[in-house]
Amino acid sequence: xxxxxxAVALLAxxxxxxxxxxxxxxxxxxxxxxxxxxxxxxxxxxxxxxxGCAPRTGTLKxxxxxxxxxxxxxxxxxxxxxxxxxxxxxxxLFEANKxxxxxRAVPPVRGNDPLGKCDPxxxxxxxxxxxxxxxxxxVHLPDRVVEFFEYAHQYRxxxxxxRALPKDPEPxxxxxxxxxxxxxxxxxxxxxxxxxxxxxxxGHPISSKARILERYRRPxxxxxxxQMTITDPDLYTKPWVSDVKVHRxxxxxxMDDRLETFCVPSExxxxxKAIRDPAGGVVR
Amino acid sequence: xxQLLIAGLFIIGTGTLPSAHHGxxxxxxxxxxxxxxxxxxxxxxxxxxxxxxxxxKGPDGKVVTWxxxxxxxxxxxxSGWTRDTLKPGDTVxxxxxxxxxxxxxxxxxxxxxxxxxxxxxxxQQSAAAQ
Numbered sequence: 170x171x172x173x174x175x176a177v178a179l180l181a182x183x184x185x186x187x188x189x190x191x192x193x194x195x196x197x198x199x200x201x202x203x204x205x206x207x208x209x210x211x212x213x214x215x216x217x218x219x220x221g222c223a224p225r226t227g228t229l230k231x232x233x234x235x236x237x238x239x240x241x242x243x244x245x246x247x248x249x250x251x252x253x254x255x256x257x258x259x260x261x262l263f264e265a266n267k268x269x270x271x272x273r274a275v276p277p278v279r280g281n282d283p284l285g286k287c288d289p290x291x292x293x294x295x296x297x298x299x300x301x302x303x304x305x306x307x308v309h310l311p312d313r314v315v316e317f318f319e320y321a322h323q324y325r326x327x328x329x330x331x332r333a334l335p336k337d338p339e340p341x342x343x344x345x346x347x348x349x350x351x352x353x354x355x356x357x358x359x360x361x362x363x364x365x366x367x368x369x370x371x372g373h374p375i376s377s378k379a380r381i382l383e384r385y386r387r388p389x390x391x392x393x394x395x396q397m398t399i400t401d402p403d404l405y406t407k408p409w410v411s412d413v414k415v416h417r418x419x420x421x422x423x424m425d426d427r428l429e430t431f432c433v434p435s436e437x438x439x440x441x442k443a444i445r446d447p448a449g450g451v452v453r
Numbered sequence: 454x455x456q457l458l459i460a461g462l463f464i465i466g467t468g469t470l471p472s473a474h475h476g477x478x479x480x481x482x483x484x485x486x487x488x489x490x491x492x493x494x495x496x497x498x499x500x501x502x503x504x505x506x507x508x509x510k511g512p513d514g515k516v517v518t519w520x521x522x523x524x525x526x527x528x529x530x531x532s533g534w535t536r537d538t539l540k541p542g543d544t545v546x547x548x549x550x551x552x553x554x555x556x557x558x559x560x561x562x563x564x565x566x567x568x569x570x571x572x573x574x575x576x577q578q579s580a581a582a583q
Contacts, residue, residue, distance in 0.1 A: 269478070269479045270478075270479075274478075274479040275479055276479045276480040276553070276554075277479065277480065278480070280479075302528070303527065303528075319527065428526070428527040428530065429527075430500060430525060430526070430527045431500070432500070432501060433500060436499050436500050436501065437500075437501055439497075439499070440499070440500075440501055440502055440504065443497070443504055443506075443520060444502065444504055444520050444521075444522045444558060445480070445522075447520065447552075447554075447556050447558055448480040448481065448520070448522065448552045448554065448556060448558035448559075448560075449479075449480040449552070449554060450480075450552070450553070450554025450555075450556060452556075
């Protein structure tokens with residue numbers, strides 16, 4: 170049974186890759202408004218498979234990202250290339266961060282990931298990792314776009330009413346964001362991250378002076394692309410640019426119902442004592 | 454205890470573990486797998502990860518309580534688990550990757566009860582969360 174699921178997933182992933190490549194060959198042009206039904210794209214997500222792997226089809230409206238999206242392709246961290254860009258100050262912070270993911274992973278009982286205390290993950294960690302495993306929901310309102318993240322039941326506001334970024338903002342866990350449409354791309358500009366967050370699960374640092382640019386495109390009805398650029402001159406010698414991450418629109422029943430995945434300190438403490446710490450060799 | 458581990462361990466070739474959101478995979482040895490049969494003493498349906506505690510009787514008759522780390526509740530639910538999947542007293546066969554520290558803990562990959570298997574992860578889900 171498990172082998173069957175894996176085989177189906179592999180075939181679906183290969184088929185999806187072919188479709189995305191085909192979109193790339195079309196020159197990345199967005200479908201014309203009102204283009205109507207899009208060709209069905211094979212599912213690559215197991216939760217979709219559990220519901221019969223029915224791809225979502227429909228009319229692609231211009232400038233509309235509404236829906237729940239799940240990462241199907243793309244890195245979930247900044248990758249090792251970012252290491253080479255660290256300034257001396259950035260490297261000091263990087264080395265002080267003891268992650269439990271990636272090439273420097275240590276058992277969490279011996280690390281210092283803010284996640285282990287239920288601290289908010291911040292904007293970039295949500296975008297890198299959380300929407301790969303738990304999805305991201307876009308809701309359009311007249312003056313803003315709201316993004317909901319399932320992990321920790323968090324959300325962020327992207328102002329689309331034409332306001333400028335504030336001059337001297339208070340740092341926030343999710344930053345302060347404004348968005349605008351650039352052709353078929355929704356471009357989000359964010360500043361004022363609280364520098365207690367890590368940029369990613371691998372412990373890359375990020376400061377309150379960082380600027381994060383997100384560029385979203387929807388080349389097909391059930392496909393959402395995201396590319397990120399992080400500019401943080403105190404910690405990185407030049408802007409770091411991500412790969413183009415691909416997300417699939419989720420079918421109803423499986424993922425549209427956002428579940429409560431709060432990080433509850435009392436539950437975290439119980440888990441750490443009962444499992445995390447002794448599994449890591451520490452019994453208190 | 455040592456006999457129990459030797460009896461249950463065998464080497465597998467994957468070298469990777471499905472992601473544990475709180476980074477706990479770093480605590481487990483992805484190159485080893487243990488399969489044990491025992492009796493559920495406690496099943497905790499709670500975030501950040503579910504917990505399965507079960508008692509295993511070794512060849513010497515000594516009972517060792519193992520702790521199994523499961524996925525978060527949302528991901529377990531999407532993999533077919535419910536809060537009623539397991540209860541104290543159930544006989545289960547549990548497959549997982551053991552603690553690197555040698556303590557009786559594992560990250561659970563599969564639980565079989567009454568001939569039905571429940572998996573920690575489905576393949577695409579684990580790949581996406583690495």
